[in-house]
Every structure is written in C-alpha cells, then in structure tokens.
Amino acid sequence: MKRPVxxxxxGQTHHKARRxxxxxxxxxxxxxxxxxxxxxLRHEDIDAVVVGKAPDMLEGVMQPEQFLAGAxxxxxxxxxxxxxxxxxxxxxxxxxxxxxxxxxxDRVLAVAFEKQxxxxxxxxxxxxxxxTPPLVAGxxxxxxxxxxxxxxxxxxxxxxxPVTAASARDNAGRNEYAHLREPMTVDDVMNSPVLWxxxxxxxxxxxxxxxxALVVANEDAARKGPRKPAWxxxxxxxxxxxxxxxxxQVSPRAGKVCARHVYDxxxxxxxxxxxxxAEIYVPFAWFEAMWLENLGFCDEAEGWKxxxxxxxxxxxxxxxxxxxxxxxxxxxxxxxxxxxxxxALQVMGRAGAHQVEGAKTALGHAxxxxxxxxxxxxxxxxx
Amino acid sequence: xxxxxxxxxxxxxxxxxARDEHRMSTEMLYPVVREALERVGVTRDAIDYxxxxxxxxxxxxxxxxxxxxxxMGSWPPRQDLHLEMxxxxxxxxxxxxxxxxxxxxxxxxxxxxxxxxxxxxxxxLQLDPYYQAPLGLTPTATAALQxxxxxxxxxxxxxxxAAVAARNxxxxxxxxxxxxxxxxxxxxxxxxxWVIEPLRRGYLSPVGESASCLVLAAEGKAEQLCQRPAWxxxxxxxxxxxSIGARDLSxxxxxxxxxxxxxxxxxxxxxxxxxxxxxxATNPAEELIVxxxxxxNARATAPVVNPSGGALCAHPVMSTGLIRLGEVFRQLSxxxxxxxxxxxxxxxxxxxxxxxxxxxxxxxxxxERRWA
Numbered sequence: 001m002k003r004p005v006x007x008x009x010x011g012q013t014h015h016k017a018r019r020x021x022x023x024x025x026x027x028x029x030x031x032x033x034x035x036x037x038x039x040x041l042r043h044e045d046i047d048a049v050v051v052g053k054a055p056d057m058l059e060g061v062m063q064p065e066q067f068l069a070g071a072x073x074x075x076x077x078x079x080x081x082x083x084x085x086x087x088x089x090x091x092x093x094x095x096x097x098x099x100x101x102x103x104x105x106d107r108v109l110a111v112a113f114e115k116q117x118x119x120x121x122x123x124x125x126x127x128x129x130x131x132t133p134p135l136v137a138g139x140x141x142x143x144x145x146x147x148x149x150x151x152x153x154x155x156x157x158x159x160x161x162p163v164t165a166a167s168a169r170d171n172a173g174r175n176e177y178a179h180l181r182e183p184m185t186v187d188d189v190m191n192s193p194v195l196w197x198x199x200x201x202x203x204x205x206x207x208x209x210x211x212x213a214l215v216v217a218n219e220d221a222a223r224k225g226p227r228k229p230a231w232x233x234x235x236x237x238x239x240x241x242x243x244x245x246x247x248x249q250v251s252p253r254a255g256k257v258c259a260r261h262v263y264d265x266x267x268x269x270x271x272x273x274x275x276x277x278a279e280i281y282v283p284f285a286w287f288e289a290m291w292l293e294n295l296g297f298c299d300e301a302e303g304w305k306x307x308x309x310x311x312x313x314x315x316x317x318x319x320x321x322x323x324x325x326x327x328x329x330x331x332x333x334x335x336x337x338x339x340x341x342x343x344a345l346q347v348m349g350r351a352g353a354h355q356v357e358g359a360k361t362a363l364g365h366a367x368x369x370x371x372x373x374x375x376x377x378x379x380x381x382x383x
Numbered sequence: 384x385x386x387x388x389x390x391x392x393x394x395x396x397x398x399x400x401a402r403d404e405h406r407m408s409t410e411m412l413y414p415v416v417r418e419a420l421e422r423v424g425v426t427r428d429a430i431d432y433x434x435x436x437x438x439x440x441x442x443x444x445x446x447x448x449x450x451x452x453x454x455m456g457s458w459p460p461r462q463d464l465h466l467e468m469x470x471x472x473x474x475x476x477x478x479x480x481x482x483x484x485x486x487x488x489x490x491x492x493x494x495x496x497x498x499x500x501x502x503x504x505x506x507x508l509q510l511d512p513y514y515q516a517p518l519g520l521t522p523t524a525t526a527a528l529q530x531x532x533x534x535x536x537x538x539x540x541x542x543x544x545a546a547v548a549a550r551n552x553x554x555x556x557x558x559x560x561x562x563x564x565x566x567x568x569x570x571x572x573x574x575x576x577w578v579i580e581p582l583r584r585g586y587l588s589p590v591g592e593s594a595s596c597l598v599l600a601a602e603g604k605a606e607q608l609c610q611r612p613a614w615x616x617x618x619x620x621x622x623x624x625x626s627i628g629a630r631d632l633s634x635x636x637x638x639x640x641x642x643x644x645x646x647x648x649x650x651x652x653x654x655x656x657x658x659x660x661x662x663x664a665t666n667p668a669e670e671l672i673v674x675x676x677x678x679x680n681a682r683a684t685a686p687v688v689n690p691s692g693g694a695l696c697a698h699p700v701m702s703t704g705l706i707r708l709g710e711v712f713r714q715l716s717x718x719x720x721x722x723x724x725x726x727x728x729x730x731x732x733x734x735x736x737x738x739x740x741x742x743x744x745x746x747x748x749x750x751e752r753r754w755a
Contacts, residue, residue: 070626
C-alpha cells in the first residue's frame with residue numbers, strides 16, 4: 001500500500017440474542033465509545049464515519065445511518081453507508097481504510113451493527129422475487145446445497161461440520177463478548193436436528209444483537225496512539241455475478257482472486273506458513289473446510305482433513321476463529337467487521353483469553369450474497 | 384495538497400418515467416452500463432473498479448444490488464463496493480478509491496425502482512423509528528416543515544417558490560431525459576393545490592424511475608477515453624443530524640460545509656466563480672436553501688441554476704444525484720444539446736438525500752485539469 005494505514009482502536013458490544021437494554025443508537029454507541037476509548041481519541045478527532053449493516057429490512061429502518069448520525073458522532077462530517085450483503089462489515093472497514101489510504105483523511109471511524117431482535121431475519125432473508133421460486137428458508141436453505149456439493153465433491157465425512165461447530169463453541173468460551181458460550185460436544189452437534197440437509201441446528205449461526213467499531217489511522221496518527229497498532233498489510237473486496245454459467249459456488253473465483261490480491265499486497269506466498277491465525281466467515285459449520293481451500297491454506301479437497309486432524313483448533317498450527325466466529329456470534333451486518341477487528345486484536349496482542357500465542361500476521365475474511373462478495377484484510381504487528 | 388486529476392469521461396441514463404412497466408430495476412440498468420462503456424469505447428475489462436448505488440427498501444426486497452452485479456459485467460470477478468446511497472455519493476467513493484493510486488478507472492451505477500412501492504410511505508421509514516417515523520411523517524411533510532421554516536426566516540413567499548419552480552420547468556422542457564417536459568408559468572403553478580402547505584402540487588418532484596452509469600478515469604487514462612473530459616476540481620460531502628427538531632431547518636449547514644470544503648479544494652472563492660450549478664432539490668424551498676449554502680443568488684442569471692430542469696422535472700431516487708454530475712459532464716463536454724450553457728468552463732454538481740437535506744455532496748468540475 002502506498003500510504004500505510006493501521007487499526008488503532010477496536011470496540012465491540014457484548015453480543016446477545018436480544019439486547020433489550022439498549023435502543024439501536026444505544027447499541028451502536030456502546031461500540032463507538034469503546035473503540036474511541038481504546039484509541040485514546042474523542043469524537044472531534046474523527047474525520048469521517050463509514051457505516052455498514054446488512055439489509056435494512058432486518059430492523060425495519062431504511063438507511064438507518066441517517067437517524068444514527070448523532071449516535072455516531074457524525075454531525076457535519078462525511079458519512080457513507082456500505083451494504084455488500086454478509087461481507088458488509090469487512091467491506092465497511094476496508095472502505096474506511098481507503099479513506100485514509102487516499103491521503104485525504106487522518107482518522108476514520110468504521111461502524112457495523114445489526115439488532116436482529118428488532119425484526120425477523122428469516123423473513124427478511126427470504127425474498128419473493130420475480131421469476132424465482134421462493135425458498136422461504138433463509139440463508140441456511142440457500143447455502144445447504146453449497147455444502148452438499150462440497151461434500152459430494154471432496155468426500156468430506158459427516159462429522160466434519162460437528163467438529164468445526166464444537167471447536168468454535170470451545171473458542172467462544174474464552175471470548176467474553178461472544179453470544180453463545182455454553183460448552184458443546186461433537187456428539188451434541190451430531191444429535192441436533194437437521195435443519196437443511198446437511199446443516200444441523202448446532203452447525204448454524206445464531207441471530208444476534210451487536211455492534212463493532214474500528215478506528216483506522218494514517219502512520220503519523222497511529223504512532224501517536226496509546227497502543228500498538230495493527231498495520232493493514234493488504235486489503236481488497238471483490239464480487240462476481242450470480243448467473244454465470246459454470247460459476248463455482250463451492251469455491252468461488254472472487255474469493256480466490258481477492259485472497260491472491262491481498263496476499264500479494266502483504267507479500268505472502270505461503271498463507272499456511274505465513275499467517276498465524278485467521279478469522280473467517282463461517283455461518284454454517286461446513287464453510288470452514290470450504291474456505292480453507294478457497295483461501296489457499298491447502299489444496300482442494302484437503303480443507304476437511306485439516307479440520308479432521310485438529311490443525312485449525314485453538315493452540316494448533318493455524319487457529320481458525322479463536323473468537324468463536326460467526327457460529328457463536330452473528331449480528332449479520334457486524335459479523336464481517338468483527339472478523340477483521342478480531343484479526344487486528346490478535347496482532348496487537350490484545351485478544352485476551354483467546355489470544356493466539358505469537359500471532360504476528362492474521363487474516364480477517366467475510367463473504368456475502370450467494371457466495372459472491374468477498375472482503376478481507378491481512379494485518380500485521382509490524383509496519 | 385496536490386491530488387490526482389480525475390475526470391468524468393462518460394455518462395448514460397435512461398429517460399426518466401413514472402413507471403417502467405416491463406423491466407426490473409437491474410434490467411433497466413443493463414442497457415445503461417452498455418451505453419456508458421460504448422461511449423468511452425472500451426469493454427468492461429478495461430475498467431478497474433465498480434461502485435453501485437441502490438436502496439433495498441426502494442426495490443422492495445433485500446439484496447437488490449446483488450442482482451446488479453450481473454448486469455454490471457462482474458465476470459471475471461471485479462473489485463467492487465455497493466453503497467446504500469444516491470449515486471453521487473457512490474461516485475465520491477470511486478473518486479476516493481482512484482486517489483489511493485490503486486485503480487485508475489471506475490464505473491458508478493445507480494438504480495432504483497421507485498414504482499415498486501409508495502415513496503411517501505417507504506421514505507417515512509428513514510426516520511427515527513422510536514420518535515419520528517410513528518408520527519407518520521412523509522418526506523413531503525418534513526419538506527413542508529422545512530419550507531415553512533425557510534419562509535419564516537427569510538420572508539420568502541408563495542410567489543418566490545412558484546418562480547423557482549417555473550424556472551426549472553422552463554429549462555426542463557429542453558431536456559429529453561426528463562419525465563416532466565412541459566413548461567409551466569409561475570402563475571399556473573401557483574394555482575395548483577396545496578399538497579401540504581406551503582408546498583403546492585406544482586412545486587414537488589414527480590415520482591419517477593431510471594438507471595444511470597457514470598465513468599471516472601484518472602489523468603493519463605481520461606484523455607484516451609474522452610475527447611473533452613470534465614475534470615474534478617474539488618468535492619466534499621457532509622451529513623447533519625436527522626432530528627427534525629434538533630437543527631435549523633431553514634438552513635443547510637451540511638451543504639454549506641461541503642461547499643466550503645469543495646471550493647477550497649477547487650481553489651475557488653465561491654459558486655460565483657462557476658458558470659452553472661446542477662443541484663438536487665425536490666422542491667423550491669430546498670433549492671433556495673441549497674443556493675444560499677452554496678453562495679449562489681437564485682434570482683441572478685449567473686451562474687445558471689439547473690439548466691437540466693433539476694429534480695422538479697425528474698426525480699428517479701438513487702439516480703437523481705448522479706444525474707446532476709452527469710449533467711455537468713454533458714455541459715462541460717459539449718453534449719448538453721438544446722440546454723447547453725454557452726461557454727461553460729466550470730460547474731458545480733450538488734446532491735442531497737434524506738429528510739430535509741440531511742446529507743449533501745458538492746462537486747466542482749471544470750474543462751481544465753485542476754492540478755499541474
């Protein structure tokens with residue numbers, strides 16, 4: 001990157017099924033206040049605000065950043081609203097980064113949230129479109145065939161989803177902000193009902209209320225901050241069309257291209273060796289194995305074997321989702337930014353009980369749409 | 384500071400209609416993307432970046448923009464972003480992305496199918512869901528509050544509003560892309576019924592829909608894509624609080640701040656240094672408030688305000704702001720046909736969105752490069 005950009009503050013809410021104690025502005029403000037305090041900054045230090053969230057139907061407010069302008073401290077500042085489906089939290093952070101990388105802004109606040117208890121996500125994610133039979137099955141019904149195709153293609157055995165789900169829950173037990181933290185065994189997952197074959201109930205992300213905010217800054221501002229920053233070594237967002245004949249939904253080309261772009265910027269040639277931990281977007285357990293391949297951590301059909309051998313568990317070679325990930329916390333619009341923020345916390349060495357020892361380089365990743373939108377960054381402890 | 388010279392090099396839009404009966408939002412966008420690329424003489428592969436602009440609530444569905452990926456030519460995969468904002472704000476982000484030096488060219492696409500719902504009810508949902516939306520305030524109701532506040536402060540009369548509307552209607556009759564193409568006298572407009580006092584039927588934008596696509600390119604590429612690029616000299620955008628009771632509705636502090644910053648970047652003292660202004664105002668009070676914020680005398684002959692006819696003659700939500708930028712490009716590149724402002728060398732393009740001009744973006748463009 002031509003101008004260095006760093007994450008200098010991270011703040012997130014405690015995530016729950018229903019945050020009845022706060023309004024939408026209250027929820028957002030909780031994350032913003034924590035991020036600013038973390039960065040040792042005040043609202044007047046912020047040059048611009050970028051907001052991301054998933055479909056407005058989830059809360060029933062159109063372009064809610066407009067009524068949230070006060071809670072965001074955005075009065076008389078530039079305010080942009082991003083929406084790139086499930087990847088939106090990640091692309092919002094990258095949009096904030098671009099502001100600083102342009103040289104026009106010194107410190108930018110990125111905020112992402114979802115207060116899913118205000119509405120009904122299953123309804124909001126089941127559109128009835130012209131010429132398209134309605135699934136009325138939400139995201140799980142939509143993505144189950146992707147998982148089935150992966151299993152058929154790679155011979156992935158039936159316990160892989162449960163292994164990933166149980167491991168994620170184990171990780172979330174170390175993360176005080178996570179929504180679902182109750183211990184859960186592989187057998188518990190195996191014995192939970194199938195919602196959308198092959199996806200079982202306990203292999204499915206929850207609906208959460210939550211928000212996260214990041215402060216990104218230029219080199220000068222980052223060096224003046226009270227804490228060690230996380231330097232953004234590479235970042236990109238890519239998307240591909242839905243109706244492309246022969247498009248590979250299981251390992252989409254946009255994901256591969258995006259990862260390569262980011263690795264090239266970060267000077268990474270072997271991600272399995274050079275990345276120490278990754279927060280990747282796994283809303284249904286089978287996607288962990290799928291993304292390990294798509295992100296180039298292993299060859300095709302090898303992803304489930306890494307899961308099976310325990311090489312991506314906490315304390316192993318490449319801990320995936322040490323925070324517990326989307327499977328344990330899913331305020332949809334915020335989930336992508338939580339991935340990128342958690343990656344930043346890891347290289348700052350401030351992830352608390354779920355800190356990966358010696359994490360100097362970390363990947364944050366999110367996807368959205370029909371596995372069409374990809375946004376990711378690699379952060380490092382050194383400039 | 385010295386920035387990259389970036390220009391608008393191409394623009395296409397669908398003529399605005401009340402309802403495009405036979406096409407979905409993205410089907411409307413497709414021919415516009417094709418036309419914009421044909422105008423700059425390249426295929427999609429030659430463009431580095433894409434930004435789309437739309438709103439799920441207007442389309443009456445979640446993820447309307449996902450379908451737009453296909454018609455924007457997103458194969459192989461493209462570097463992409465979608466903003467839930469008017470296309471002019473999306474263009475701002477594309478310009479910012481080009482400023483990083485990572486990309487040189489971008490397309491900006493805006494689409495919205497306003498006729499899928501009732502905008503008066505849909506746009507109510509932009510308001511604070513706890514205290515304001517439940518009151519049933521529509522955009523026309525909040526606009527009427529703003530118009531009243533403006534009248535109370537300035538003494539502007541019904542006749543003043545009628546004159547602004549009549550000027551837009553007269554200019555708009557010369558623009559073949561407009562939905563409303565009949566000029567109307569101030570007297571006739573002043574006889575139209577109140578919708579909500581002090582706003583009459585003849586003072587309000589028609590409900591319409593369209594799709595639009597703008598092409599941006601950095602110096603070096605811009606000259607190859609366009610004989611007469613419209614160079615960006617300055618741009619800035621600002622939001623205000625939404626709360627109708629928490630700000631002075633008779634003024635637009637956001638437009639004023641954005642204008643101040645954009646003019647500073649452009650190295651001009653005020654809007655008096657430009658030849659024409661295209662602004663997004665959905666009623667005459669908004670136009671007068673924005674003119675005041677920009678430092679433009681709405682009654683003077685220079686700069687010319689809204690030679691296109693403005694949003695009073697066509698208001699396809701999501702595209703209306705991008706069309707202002709496209710209109711300025713057409714004017715500065717000699718493609719404005721009968722509505723050409725002779726000798727125009729520098730222009731302002733403004734856009735706003737949200738209730739009572741909550742968010743504003745101000746662009747300054749010129750026929751010459753800004754930075755050496």
